[in-house]
Amino acid sequence: MSGRRRGTVQPRRAGPPGASNALGWSLLNTMASRFATLGIGIVLARVLGPSEFGTFAVALVVLMAVLSFNELGVSLAIVRWPGDPAVIAPTVNSISVLASLVVYAAAYAATPALANAMGDPGAVEVVRLLLLSVLVNGAVATPAALLQRRFRERTRMAIDQANVWIGAAVSVVLAIAGMGAMSLAVGRLAGSAVSGIMFVRSSPLPYRFGWDRSVVPALLRFGLPLAGTSIIVFAVGYADQLIAGSLLGSTALGFYVLAFNLSSWPMSLLSQPLRRVAPATFSHLQADKQALRRAVTMIFGLLAACTLPLFAFVSGAAAPLVRFIYGDAWFPAAAILSFLVFSALCKLLYEMVYDYLVVLGKSGTVFLVQGASLVVMVPALVAGARIGGLVGLAIAQAVVSWAVILPLYLVQLSRAGVGLRAVARRCATPAGVGLLVGGSSYWMSTEFSSPLATLAVGGALVAIASASLLYVRRRDIFELRGIGRPAEEHVSHPEAAGNERPQ
Numbered sequence: 405m406s407g408r409r410r411g412t413v414q415p416r417r418a419g420p421p422g423a424s425n426a427l428g429w430s431l432l433n434t435m436a437s438r439f440a441t442l443g444i445g446i447v448l449a450r451v452l453g454p455s456e457f458g459t460f461a462v463a464l465v466v467l468m469a470v471l472s473f474n475e476l477g478v479s480l481a482i483v484r485w486p487g488d489p490a491v492i493a494p495t496v497n498s499i500s501v502l503a504s505l506v507v508y509a510a511a512y513a514a515t516p517a518l519a520n521a522m523g524d525p526g527a528v529e530v531v532r533l534l535l536l537s538v539l540v541n542g543a544v545a546t547p548a549a550l551l552q553r554r555f556r557e558r559t560r561m562a563i564d565q566a567n568v569w570i571g572a573a574v575s576v577v578l579a580i581a582g583m584g585a586m587s588l589a590v591g592r593l594a595g596s597a598v599s600g601i602m603f604v605r606s607s608p609l610p611y612r613f614g615w616d617r618s619v620v621p622a623l624l625r626f627g628l629p630l631a632g633t634s635i636i637v638f639a640v641g642y643a644d645q646l647i648a649g650s651l652l653g654s655t656a657l658g659f660y661v662l663a664f665n666l667s668s669w670p671m672s673l674l675s676q677p678l679r680r681v682a683p684a685t686f687s688h689l690q691a692d693k694q695a696l697r698r699a700v701t702m703i704f705g706l707l708a709a710c711t712l713p714l715f716a717f718v719s720g721a722a723a724p725l726v727r728f729i730y731g732d733a734w735f736p737a738a739a740i741l742s743f744l745v746f747s748a749l750c751k752l753l754y755e756m757v758y759d760y761l762v763v764l765g766k767s768g769t770v771f772l773v774q775g776a777s778l779v780v781m782v783p784a785l786v787a788g789a790r791i792g793g794l795v796g797l798a799i800a801q802a803v804v805s806w807a808v809i810l811p812l813y814l815v816q817l818s819r820a821g822v823g824l825r826a827v828a829r830r831c832a833t834p835a836g837v838g839l840l841v842g843g844s845s846y847w848m849s850t851e852f853s854s855p856l857a858t859l860a861v862g863g864a865l866v867a868i869a870s871a872s873l874l875y876v877r878r879r880d881i882f883e884l885r886g887i888g889r890p891a892e893e894h895v896s897h898p899e900a901a902g903n904e905r906p907q
Contacts, residue, residue, distance in 0.1 A: 446590065449662060449730050451579045458649075458658030459585035462522040463531040465645050465657075469638055470511045470538050478627035482549035484763060489550060492623065494614025496546045500611070504542020508737065511535050522646065523751045524654035527585070534589040540600040547607035554608055561604045571595025629771055636774035637758070640781060640809065641751065644801045645795035652794065660794055662730065663737040667744035670714040685884070686763040697822050700760055702880040704753075705830030709873035711752060712834040713866045716842030719745040721862050724855030736794070743798035754813040761816060769816055777809040833876075837869050 478499050482489050510517075512532055519527045551560050552753055575591025583590070591799040604611050639646075645664065649657040654812045685703075689696040718725065719742050726738040761770050781804045788800030818824050874881070 446729055447576055448579055449734065453586065453733065454655050454658040454662075456584045456658075457662065458654035458656070459524055459527045459530060460588040461645070461657050461661040462519060462524045462649055462654055463528040463534045463585070463589060464661075465514070465522065465642055465649065466511070466518050466531050467534050467537060468642060470507055470535065471541055479549040479622045480547035480762065481623050481626050483544060483553045484626075489553060490609050490617050490633075492616070493550070493609050494612045495616045495619055495623065496549075496599075497611065498615055499620075499627075500542045500545040504539050507542075508535055508538045511538065522654065523650035523652070523657065524643065524649070525652075527654070530585050530589045533586070534592060536593055537596045540596045544600045544603035547603040547611065550608045551603075551606065556606075556608070560607050563599050563606065566602060567595040567599035570598050599719070602731045614808050626765075632771055636771060636778055640777050641772055643781055644785055644797055647789050648781075648794065648797060651786070651789045652797075656794055659734065659737045660740060660797070662734055663740035663744055663798070666725065666729075666737070666741050667718065670711055670718060670748070671744075684687065686760055686814045693821065699824045700756075700817075700822050701830055702877075702884060704756065704827045705877055706832075706874070706880055706884075707756065708831040708834035710870055710876055711749065712831075712838030712867040713841040713873075715745050715749045716838040717845045717862045717866045720842040720845030720847075721849050721858055723859045724849050726853075728855040728859060738797050740798045743795070743802045746802040747798075747805040750802075750810050754810050755832040757813040757817045760822070761820060764820060766816070766820065773809075773816060776812060777804070780804055780808045813867075830877075834873050837873060841865050841869055 452460075478496050481492065482496060485492060512535060515528050515531045515535070519525055548560075551557075571594055572593040573591070574594045575587050577591055578587030581587070592640070628848075645657060648660040652660075675782060685699060686696060689699055722741040722745075723735075723738045726734055726741060730737070758770055784800045784804050785797055788796035788798075790796075792799065793833055814824055817827075841862070844865060845858070848858045848861060852861075
């Protein structure tokens with residue numbers, strides 16, 4: 405009987421990891437990456453200083469602008485495609501690579517004008533070198549999307565860690581050797597190249613090019629509005645840095661970017677893994693609208709539990725945090741950080757709504773929301789920078805984020821069937837706990853003479869608060885674990901039917 409024992413249940417083969425498992429690996433990956441880049445960033449910031457760091461910041465802003473629409477948004481179709489992704493993968497590869505070549509050539513030609521507009525004409529060579537990452541990004545868009553679709557975050561972790569550590573090692577060595585901002589560009593490019601090779605080798609499908617004219621229109625109809633939206637999303641997310649560089653200069657941009665990076669640290673810690681897992685999670689539930697809406701509210705609650713105490717701590721302890729980590733030369737960034745944390749928190753919330761709307765096929769709606777946000781944001785940021793300098797710019801960013809962008813997204817979330825009251829109920833307790841943590845952290849920053857003592861006690865408060873909140877929501881975590889996992893299939897001998905016990 406083919407070697408089977410009669411009357412026994414054969415163990416099922418392991419299926420693909422579920423959403424919760426993927427989220428765990430993605431979170432571990434992001435934590436490791438963020439701690440690594442934080443430590444490396446401290447070394448580089450102290451070695452380079454605000455001026456050189458500002459030059460690299462100019463190059464990085466240009467790169468982020470180009471990457472926002474690099475592969476025309478078609479790679480996300482791999483994640484959302486209801487059928488076998490092998491049908492569209494070769495065509496997506498072709499579109500991504502061709503688009504990245506065109507984008508790279510255009511950006512290379514426009515680099516002098518872009519660097520001048522950002523307040524640092526001397527950054528041209530750094531920008532042009534860093535732009536080579538655009539080609540790598542286009543080439544690996546499909547393998548990265550396939551890993552995301554399959555919840556292969558363990559593999560993604562190995563790739564991302566290689567990117568971080570190889571790039572860091574190269575950057576630190578070259579910075580100590582005196583290469584200045586160019587050391588950061590070379591390191592980033594080296595890490596991207598190695599990770600690109602690993603993406604291709606780890607792809608669940610063979611890496612091939614093709615051109616299926618029957619799917620091209622569908623891919624472009626999905627991707628082009630998303631690419632347009634991504635440009636607007638970038639403009640909304642980086643308008644403050646563009647204005648800081650153009651109005652206040654590259655050194656001021658260096659201070660602002662350092663504060664921005666610190667404010668985004670808790671957001672990136674959880675937003676990045678969630679944004680890699682959430683779209684695939686939502687896609688698996690597209691056929692069950694009730695389960696999909698419930699998953700959205702659960703994810704919002706877990707997100708609030710993880711992040712609100714941490715955001716509040718960073719805002720309250722901004723001064724000792726900057727002074728202890730980066731030194732007195734960077735202290736002007738502390739006042740900026742206190743306000744940027746609020747806009748980073750807002751961004752974390754509306755990015756989840758963005759992913760949900762995209763999975764529902766409402767990329768056009770997202771485009772309109774972002775466009776309306778940008779119309780309000782740009783004049784507000786310009787006014788804030790002219791009136792209050794860097795601090796005024798940070799205040800304007802926070803006000804527009806909470807008063808304009810988030811409400812617009814929440815309206816669309818409600819129209820998509822997610823109850824805002826349910827979301828608010830899940831976020832209310834974490835918000836109250838966050839206020840207590842933030843107030844305590846600010847009090848300690850004024851009363852404690854040692855920055856290390858403030859950070860140690862505040863960090864302990866954050867850990868206790870988030871762990872307690874997650875324990876309360878442990879049922880939500882358990883429920884999310886099953887999303888994306890196939891139902892257990894029990895294979896038994898016919899005579900054993902009805903006598904099996906659940907394994």
